Amino acid sequence: xxxxxxxxxxxxxxxxxxxxxxxxxxDSASNYFPWYKQELGKGPQLIIDIRSxxxxxxxxxxxxxxxxxxxxxxxxxxxxxxxxxxxxxxxxSIGGNTPLVFGKGTRLSVIA
Amino acid sequence: GAVVSQHPSRVICKSGTSVKIECRSxxxxxTTMFWYRQFPKQSLMLMATSNEGSKATYxxxxxxxxxxxxxxxxxxxxxxxxxxxxxxxxFYICSASSGLAGGxxxxxxxxxxxxxxx
Numbered sequence: 001x002x003x004x005x006x007x008x009x010x011x012x013x014x015x016x017x018x019x020x021x022x023x024x025x026x027d028s029a030s031n032y033f034p035w036y037k038q039e040l041g042k043g044p045q046l047i048i049d050i051r052s053x054x055x056x057x058x059x060x061x062x063x064x065x066x067x068x069x070x071x072x073x074x075x076x077x078x079x080x081x082x083x084x085x086x087x088x089x090x091x092x093s094i095g096g097n098t099p100l101v102f103g104k105g106t107r108l109s110v111i112a
Numbered sequence: 113g114a115v116v117s118q119h120p121s122r123v124i125c126k127s128g129t130s131v132k133i134e135c136r137s138x139x140x141x142x143t144t145m146f147w148y149r150q151f152p153k154q155s156l157m158l159m160a161t162s163n164e165g166s167k168a169t170y171x172x173x174x175x176x177x178x179x180x181x182x183x184x185x186x187x188x189x190x191x192x193x194x195x196x197x198x199x200x201x202x203f204y205i206c207s208a209s210s211g212l213a214g215g216x217x218x219x220x221x222x223x224x225x226x227x228x229x230x
Contacts, residue, residue, distance in 0.1 A: 100217060
């Protein structure tokens with residue numbers, strides 16, 4: 001089955017700097033790659049996703065890139081702010097109603 | 113759009129009692145709902161997949177007689193933790209999928225329910 005690896009597990013950046021989180025997946029049939037942000041005591045919030053027919057997607061300060069050949073995808077956050085501090089999870093799915101497979105998460109701390 | 117609610121947000125119960133958690137999709141019809149549990153500082157662990165009108169599919173190691181899942185309508189799924197014990201204390205989260213994203217499994221999560229069993 002699908003296996004998703006996520007790195008790093010923790011990341012500290014200065015406010016205003018960029019943050020990059022990387023994930024790899026194992027199943028070449030995966031076609032959907034969402035990123036979730038989870039704040040303490042809350043459920044995960046979908047912040048951006050990318051489908052396998054696209055190589056890059058951007059939404060304001062957040063971007064995601066996908067390399068299907070290498071089977072990895074990355075989250076890029078520019079101009080980080082303290083409110084970006086949270087745990088970020090990547091996930092992969094082969095589509096339909098099959099469950100998402102999650103990475104172990106990255107705890108991002110943005111230092112003011 | 114794509115709002116999922118859970119109730120209650122927190123529950124404390126005595127060992128041996130049963131607890132029901134509701135998950136509702138507020139502005140879309142959810143053909144499939146998923147139930148997860150999450151321990152502190154860990155990732156989400158899928159417990160079961162629930163399709164409306166069908167029996168839930170449980171992940172390996174999850175006791176179906178202990179964690180009863182009902183998905184009776186396109187907007188409501190319930191998880192009942194039966195005869196709860198302290199080891200069942202966890203953060204339970206549901207997610208919902210409309211199945212309308214062109215074959216892509218877009219899932220939206222509820223805010224979670226913190227269960228504490230004394």
